[in-house]
Structures are given as C-alpha cells and as structure tokens.
Amino acid sequence: MTVEMPTPAQSFKIGTRGSPLALAQAHETRDRLMAAWDLPQEAFAICVIKVTGDQIQDKPLREIDGKGLFTREIEEALIDGSIDIAVHSTKDMPVAHPAGLVMDVFLPREDVRDAFVSLKYKSLADLPDGAVVGTSSTRRRAQLAARFPNLKVVEFRGNVQTRLKKLADGVADATFLATAGLRRLGMDDVPYTPISPDDMLPAIAQGAIGIERRGDDARAAKMLAAIHDAPTGARVAAERAFLGRLDGSCETPIGALAEIEGDQLHLRGEILSEDGARVLTDAATGPIASGPDMGNAMALRLLSRAGPDFFR
Numbered sequence: 001m002t003v004e005m006p007t008p009a010q011s012f013k014i015g016t017r018g019s020p021l022a023l024a025q026a027h028e029t030r031d032r033l034m035a036a037w038d039l040p041q042e043a044f045a046i047c048v049i050k051v052t053g054d055q056i057q058d059k060p061l062r063e064i065d066g067k068g069l070f071t072r073e074i075e076e077a078l079i080d081g082s083i084d085i086a087v088h089s090t091k092d093m094p095v096a097h098p099a100g101l102v103m104d105v106f107l108p109r110e111d112v113r114d115a116f117v118s119l120k121y122k123s124l125a126d127l128p129d130g131a132v133v134g135t136s137s138t139r140r141r142a143q144l145a146a147r148f149p150n151l152k153v154v155e156f157r158g159n160v161q162t163r164l165k166k167l168a169d170g171v172a173d174a175t176f177l178a179t180a181g182l183r184r185l186g187m188d189d190v191p192y193t194p195i196s197p198d199d200m201l202p203a204i205a206q207g208a209i210g211i212e213r214r215g216d217d218a219r220a221a222k223m224l225a226a227i228h229d230a231p232t233g234a235r236v237a238a239e240r241a242f243l244g245r246l247d248g249s250c251e252t253p254i255g256a257l258a259e260i261e262g263d264q265l266h267l268r269g270e271i272l273s274e275d276g277a278r279v280l281t282d283a284a285t286g287p288i289a290s291g292p293d294m295g296n297a298m299a300l301r302l303l304s305r306a307g308p309d310f311f312r
C-alpha cells in the first residue's frame with residue numbers, strides 16, 4: 001500500500017480541546033510532525049473542538065459525568081473524519097477506546113511529578129497545621145489526608161489560570177498541579193516545587209501526551225510512527241494496564257509510576273480509600289516488555305489485599 005503524505009492542499013487535521021494546555025500539546029505534536037517529515041506548518045490544521053466539560057466550571061467533575069466528558073466529542077470528530085488525529089493528556093483518557101479508535105503513540109514524557117503551588121509557602125512540609133489547600137483530584141485529596149493530615153483540603157476546580165487566580169484571591173494557601181502542565185505552558189513565573197513521588201504518587205500517565213487515531217487510517221499511523229517515543233509508550237502501557245485491571249474510574253484514588261532503568265521497568269502503584277485512612281502500595285520490577293503483565297498482576301494483588309469493600 002502506498003501512503004501519501006499530506007500536502008498543503010491536503011491538510012492533516014489535528015483535533016484538540018481549546019484550553020491553553022491542550023493547545024500547547026497540539027502545537028507540540030504539530031511541531032514534531034513538521035520536523036519528522038520536513039513539512040511546512042501549512043500541511044497541518046489545528047482543529048479546536050469545544051467540549052462540554054470545558055463549559056462547566058462551577059461543579060466538581062464527579063457531580064457531572066467524569067469519564068469521557070472531555071474526550072467523547074473529540075472521539076466523535078475522529079470517527080466521522082472531521083479530524084485525523086486527536087491529541088490528549090493521556091491521564092485524562094479512559095483505558096478503553098471506542099471501537100475503531102486506537103491510541104498507541106506517545107510523545108516523550110514530561111516531568112511526571114505533581115507540583116506544589118503556593119504564593120506563600122515553598123513546599124508541603126512548610127505548611128502550618130490547618131493550612132488550606134485546594135484540589136479537585138480525589139487522588140491528591142486522599143494522598144494528602146493520608147500523609148499530611150494536618151492540612152484542610154477544599155474543592156478547587158478550573159484550569160491552571162483559574163486556580164492561580166483563586167490562590168491570588170486567598171481562597172487557599174496552596175494548590176497542586178501537574179508539573180508537566182506548568183512546563184508545557186511555560187509558566188515560569190508561577191512559584192511551584194515538584195513533589196517527590198514518595199509523597200504523592202502521580203496519576204496514571206501523568207505528563208504523557210497520547211495521540212489517538214482511526215485504527216484503519218494508514219496515513220495517520222505512518223505519520224505518527226515517526227514521533228512515537230517507545231520508552232514513554234512502555235511506561236504508559238504498564239501504568240494503564242494497572243488502571244485497567246483495577247477498573248478505576250478517573251475519580252478513584254489511584255496512583256502509579258513506571259520508570260525505566262536499562263532494560264528493566266520499575267512499577268509502583270497505590271490505591272487509597274477516599275478519606276486516606278487506607279493506603280495500599282505495591283512495587284515490582286521486570287523486563288520492559290512485561291510492563292502490562294506487571295501492571296495487571298500488581299492490580300490483582302492490591303485488589304485481593306483491599307477486599308470487596310475498599311472501593312465504594
């Protein structure tokens with residue numbers, strides 16, 4: 001089969017949400033494709049898709065519909081051919097994809113760590129007893145309750161800009177964001193400190209941009225193969241196998257991190273009760289290719305330790 005590369009007249013359509021972070025990720029994807037294929041910017045169109053989740057800013061996500069809220073409409077655009085690829089924050093993606101779509105291309109992973117963001121304090125350890133921290137993430141909330149019970153956690157939604165405004169307004173003493181997002185947005189003026197994964201194990205696939213396409217689109221597959229980062233793919237595969245076996249929705253407190261050293265993959269995972277009263281952690285090491293098996297096995301071990309009542 002011959003696969004034709006896009007020409008300026010035959011644009012390759014990159015679908016994305018319209019948030020500043022989503023746009024930065026779409027631009028990174030386009031820049032990497034331009035470099036890999038020596039194509040001009042005009043060969044690509046960045047198609048912004050307004051999704052329902054972005055239009056609801058005043059409620060915690062779990063009160064709306066959580067899973068798929070930010071991705072369903074983008075996937076519909078892929079399926080109907082309005083776009084050729086969709087650029088996602090992998091950590092926001094359900095493990096299962098709609099029939100006909102695949103996500104097997106990942107860009108080199110950014111910093112995986114959560115960031116402590118505060119206008120007043122330097123790190124989590126500096127916060128006085130009773131300090132107020134804002135987060136909407138059940139994972140971060142449970143991890144804080146488990147390891148920093150001296151803090152008061154309040155609900156904090158919105159994109160990076162909204163949360164920073166809330167900090168400036170004194171709604172909370174600190175908040176948490178993915179370091180990757182801050183870096184990709186070039187927010188060098190924001191005072192943040194990355195948090196050790198020992199204190200806050202990141203979300204599955206945090207910092208990894210994933211690219212979804214139609215499974216039968218040979219042109220997109222070939223275009224994307226040139227920008228795939230295999231180590232990121234292996235790490236994400238291990239973490240997502242763990243998540244998939246746990247069958248966690250994005251609202252279940254779960255953290256995991258795979259790291260590669262030589263030909264070995266180290267995987268850490270944890271599940272928490274929502275109040276942080278129970279924390280179950282596990283770790284494993286094995287050949288890189290066995291990452292998904294390791295993630296799967298780790299989930300089964302944690303599930304059997306947790307018992308049937310652990311997840312609400």
Ligand SMILES: NCc1[nH]cc(CCC(=O)O)c1CC(=O)O
Binds near residue numbers: 178206
């Ligand atoms: N849930 C929103 C979201 N999805 C991806 C990122 C950051 C970038 C990434 O982890 O790839 C963020 C913001 C955050 O958690 O601070």
